[in-house]
Amino acid sequence: MSNAVSSSAARAFVMGKRLSKSNTSVRANSDGSVEMRLHDNLIARHTVEDGTKVTMAGWGTMTTRARLNAIVDELGMRGGFWQHKGEQFYGTPESNRIISTREWIQITR
Numbered sequence: 869m870s871n872a873v874s875s876s877a878a879r880a881f882v883m884g885k886r887l888s889k890s891n892t893s894v895r896a897n898s899d900g901s902v903e904m905r906l907h908d909n910l911i912a913r914h915t916v917e918d919g920t921k922v923t924m925a926g927w928g929t930m931t932t933r934a935r936l937n938a939i940v941d942e943l944g945m946r947g948g949f950w951q952h953k954g955e956q957f958y959g960t961p962e963s964n965r966i967i968s969t970r971e972w973i974q975i976t977r
Contacts, residue, residue: 871934877904878938881912892935906935919976924949924969928956943976 873890880887880894881904887894893905904912909925911932922939924932928951937948947960949967958967967973 871938874934874938875942877935878942881914881939882942884914891931904935904939906932911935912939914976919974921972921974923972924956924967926969928969940975945975 873892876889877887877892877894879885881902884896884900884902885894886896891907893908895903895905897903899915901913901915903910903914906925906927909927910923911925912920912922912935914920920939920943922936924936930951933949933951933956940948945960947958950957950959955966956969957964958973959965
């Protein structure tokens with residue numbers, strides 16, 4: 869179920885469409901920005917000026933990573949988020965690095 873929710877939420881986020889499913893919501897705002905929330909925590913934001921930025925919002929959970937990875941996949945990008953030995957990682961084919969669960973990661977411009 870989590871994968872289905874992640875995929876449909878990511879599709880709605882990329883398309884700028886409203887969605888509310890399970891513990892995840894996507895909101896398209898009047899200023900053209902789009903936000904994804906998980907348990908009401910902002911985990912992704914897209915604006916024309918800044919592109920797409922994502923965060924774990926302090927929660928390094930499997931569900932948070934699934935939502936963020938679904939956005940990466942929906943955008944057709946290679947890379948993503950994972951956990952190893954309790955540390956959170958973000959990686960692309962070019963590099964991998966440990967990240968903070970509160971850090972905002974720029975994934976598009």
